Amino acid sequence: MTAIDGLALALFFLCWLGYDPLLRVLAHRSGSLNSDMLTIRHAWMTAMTHREIRLLDSQLLGHSINSGSFFASSNLLLIAGVGGILFGGDQALQGFTAVGAEDVPVKLLEAKLGLVLLCLARGLLDFIWSIRQMNYALALIGAAPEVHSEGDRIAFGEATAEVLNPALAAFSQGVRGYYFALAAAAWLFGPIWLAAGVLSAFALLVWRQSASPAARAIRTARRLIEINRAPGS
Numbered sequence: 001m002t003a004i005d006g007l008a009l010a011l012f013f014l015c016w017l018g019y020d021p022l023l024r025v026l027a028h029r030s031g032s033l034n035s036d037m038l039t040i041r042h043a044w045m046t047a048m049t050h051r052e053i054r055l056l057d058s059q060l061l062g063h064s065i066n067s068g069s070f071f072a073s074s075n076l077l078l079i080a081g082v083g084g085i086l087f088g089g090d091q092a093l094q095g096f097t098a099v100g101a102e103d104v105p106v107k108l109l110e111a112k113l114g115l116v117l118l119c120l121a122r123g124l125l126d127f128i129w130s131i132r133q134m135n136y137a138l139a140l141i142g143a144a145p146e147v148h149s150e151g152d153r154i155a156f157g158e159a160t161a162e163v164l165n166p167a168l169a170a171f172s173q174g175v176r177g178y179y180f181a182l183a184a185a186a187w188l189f190g191p192i193w194l195a196a197g198v199l200s201a202f203a204l205l206v207w208r209q210s211a212s213p214a215a216r217a218i219r220t221a222r223r224l225i226e227i228n229r230a231p232g233s
Helices: 003-029 033-049 054-084 090-099 108-144 150-189 190-211 213-229
Strands: none
Touching: 003 033, 003 108, 003 150, 003 190, 033 150, 033 190, 033 213, 054 150, 090 190, 108 150, 150 190, 190 213
């Protein structure tokens, strides 16, 4: 591994591991899509406790579970494909040079594929944990008691949201793994490609969280929810 490879790899891990801390900083300063969605889901679960029939809520959450299952299945197939190449012997690895990949020693090529595999494996674990937590939230929706006290409704909604929010946060982390897996795959063509790939993925993710049309619309919706939930509104 050359010095440029080492620097590009360090940049990769800096962006990968530093993304969540950066989001927390953005959330405190100007807001981020993920932090705004926390408030919206809390409002959703509170509204759920006021509905006599909660079929809509269970259907919406069931759709999220199906999405998580689809991504987890796709992730598992990608892991099997990359793992098959990684452990398929020298003949499988030599095929990369035919498609324009950088001609490097086998051990370094294995390290590059291992990085892709690491991103995908982390994403798979996130999807699995997300699905389990969403099932817990679905059970809470089904078990929501017919309470008449407004304080009890709010408390139960908040408790359900405290399960649902980490579930969908884990789902987002799993999807994010695809971005970084693509950036890791760019390393096959050289360290400059790895650096460009991870910076592009990082910038795209930050833009979508803070400045995309979806982020701006959700921020507006969050403010409206907070105004209507404020005492005396």
